[in-house]
Every structure is written in C-alpha cells, then in structure tokens.
Amino acid sequence: MDPQQNLPLQPNQYDFLNSQPAKNKSPFSGGSQKQKTLIFILFLLFVTTVIVTALVVFRQITKKDYSLYKQLLQQQTEIIRIADAGTTKAKDISVKNYSATLATVTKSEKNDTLAYLNLANVKINTKILDATKDANNDKLLSSAEANNQYDAKLTELLNSLVSAYQKDINSASVSSASKTEKALVIKLQNNAKILVGTAPKP
CATH class of the missing domain: 1.20.5 (Single alpha-helices involved in coiled-coils or other helix-helix interfaces)
Structure with missing residues (x-):
C-alpha cells in the first residue's frame, strides 16, 4: 500500500484569500x-x-399665558355693567357723563381685547362672561341708593374698579410681545390714564 495514499489533505496557507467574510445580519x-x-x-x-x-x-x-387678558375682560365687563347703570340712575350730570364715557370707552376696549384673543385662537364664552357680575357691587349701590348716596358711592366704586383695572394693564409685559399685543396694551394703558384723570370727585 502506498504510504501517502490515505494521508489527510493539508490546508492551503492561501485559502483565506479565497474565503468570503461572514456577512453581518x-x-x-x-x-x-x-x-x-x-x-x-x-x-x-x-x-x-x-x-x-x-x-x-x-x-x-x-405656550403663551393669556390669563391676564382674560382677567382684563372680566374687569371690563364689570366696569361696563356698573357704568351703564350709572348713566340712568345717577342724578349729577358730571357723574352721568363720566359713567357714559367710561362705558363707551371700555366697550371699545373689550371688543379690542376679544379680537386679540380670537386672533390668538383663545376661546372665550361671551355669554358666560357677560352674565358674570359682582354681587357685592350691587349690594353697595342698592344700599347707597336707599340712603340717597348713589352718586357718591357710584363714583367711588367706578374709581376703584378703574384703578384696579389700570394696575393690571400696567403689569402687562410687552418686551417680547407681538405688534398686535403691544398696540392693544398701549391703547389700554393710555385710556386708563385719561379715565382716571377725568373722574369726578366723589
């Protein structure tokens, strides 16, 4: 028997050149x-x-916070309600005129505020807003009317409402506001200054 007949095949030292690398799955x-x-x-x-x-x-x-403008709307609504009542119930002509002016100006401001919020896609239920009232103010004026002090108490109340309203308007920051917001705030601030200055003495 040939001694080399059953010898195992030796691997070729260059086989690695022909082998394919394993593929990544x-x-x-x-x-x-x-x-x-x-x-x-x-x-x-x-x-x-x-x-x-x-x-x-x-x-x-x-997200922008519109809570201040919602609060201003509530204040505007209450000022309009009280001022409208004053135009019919007040006896002094200066108080009547002030009430009428205040109601007219604030109604315009309310429309501007609603328009701004609508532009910003902030939904306001105007029916609920218009139905909101401060019962304490009604009690105060009813008592004043019964005691023949309506004009004095009305003027005092309107001055208080407008002063609080002006304070909140002045707290509005317009440093990074849009042109529309800046225009609204400036208008509200200027109107508030005029109204506070023209209020009759109680």
Missing part, C-alpha cells in the same frame, strides 16, 4: 415576512411617540 433579516413587518411597524410607532412627546413638551414650554 440586518436586524430585520431572518424570520418570516410577517415578523419583519411587525418589527417595522413597532419601530415606526416608537419613533412617532417620541416625536409627538417632544412636540407636546416644547409647546407647553413655549
């Missing part, structure tokens, strides 16, 4: 088509959730 490779589709859908859902969450957080951080 994709995370989506292998498995059935349904599995691949499911994995892809789950991945899309995850990415969508992350994006939506980020947008919500960003919106909350950058």
